[in-house]
Amino acid sequence: MADNPTPTLPQADGRNPATLGFAAALAAFLIWGLVAPVFFKQLGNVGAVEIVAHRVLWTVVLVGLWLVPTRGLSGIIRGVGSWRRLGIFAVTTALIGSNWTIFIWAVGDGRLVETSLGYYINPIINVLLGMAFLQERLSKRQGVAVLIAAAGVLSLVLSYGSVPWVALSLALTFGVYALVRKKAAIDPLIGLLVETALLVPPAIAYLLWLSAHGVGNFGVHGLGTDLLIVLTGPVTAIPLVLFMVGAARLKLSTIGIxxxxxxxxxxxxxxxxxxxxxxxSHLIAFGCIWVALAIYSADALFTHRAARAEARAAACRAE
Structure with a gap:
């Protein structure tokens, strides 16, 4: 997410960028929450790893067709920067590849409730990672929120007798992915292009192996399935672009909600x-998560408004 959204100043044509930003962010989250699960459900006859391999290839094609004309090859190369930075991309590639594979497998395996738990937990994971690696401090209310969320997850573990590994894996892989990207200040679109490009060789190798063994699905189940496989690229890239448009125009607290x-x-x-x-058991766990998120969001909103009020007061004193 963008940490410093651009000011929402009216454009020359009279439209408020915040309106466009809200519509774009809303569309992104609706796609991630409603469209993507239904979409990947339709590919239930295709294995999760095969879907990810195609998702990689078609995302590279789509994002490359956008970035090469707009940024140029030199701009993309500058976005990579150095061999050390390429190593950072290798880490984010492994994280996002794992996240995609777990999510798609879980959707196909009938575990949408558990995937939703993972993405509810994710903001709390982000808080803990910020404390551990970015020297961020928790307010008392945020500390209470983290404890309530942890109690909810623990209650689910005790009731199940096993760890909800899908939820925790999704939350941890995406949380660490966001942390590494934040620390490295990676451009979102160039980052997506580089990450998927790094996955192209193993993706092609895997698809060729499937084809050689006669178990690949592209070109086998008809035009409808082939079209869905190709559309994995747009389903990946479009909500990300919409999210970036929203994050650049909205307050961080709005994006958080x-x-x-x-x-x-x-x-x-x-x-x-x-x-x-x-x-x-789900109700208790989700109830704890929802209460924790409500406390955390209210605290973030309060802190944001207090900071703005203090900034306005300081500006008045300076005048």
Missing amino acids: LQYIGPTGQLLLGVAVYGEAFTS
Whole structure:
């Protein structure tokens, strides 16, 4: 997410950038929460790793067609920077590749409720990672929120008798991915292009292996399946671009609230559409997470408003 959204000043044509930003961010989270799970459900006859391999190839094609004319090869190369920075990209590539594979497998395996739990947990993971690696401090309210969320996850573990590994894996891989990208100040689109480009060789090798063994799915199940496979590129890139448009025009607190649309959509789809179980244990765990997120979001909003008020007061004193 963008840490310093651009000021929402009216444009010359009279439109407020915040309106465009809100619409773009809302669309991104709706795609991630409602469209993407349904989309990947339609590819249930294709293995998760094969879907990720195609997702990599078609995302490279789509993002490359956008970036090469707009940024130029020299701009993309500058975005990579150095061999050390390429090593950082290798780390983010492994993280996002793992995240994609786990998510797609979980959707196909009927675990949307657990994926939603993972993305509800993710903001709390971000807080803990910020404390551990960015020297960020928790307020008392944020500390309470983290403890309540941890209690919710622990209650689910105790009721299941096992760790909800899908939820925790999704939360941890995406949380660490965001942390590394933040520390390295990676351009979102160039980062996506480089990360998927690094995955191209193993993706092609895997698809060729599937084809050689006669178990590949592209060109086998008809035009409809082939079209869905090709569309994995747009389904990956479009919400990311929309999110960047929104993040550049909205307050961070607004983005923070909107991000819960994604896991809420996944939860509703899992329970109401696909008939996944939502037990009393889920209710306790999700209830704790929702309370924790409400406390954390309220604290973030309060802190943001207090900082703005202090900045206005300082400006008045300076005058």
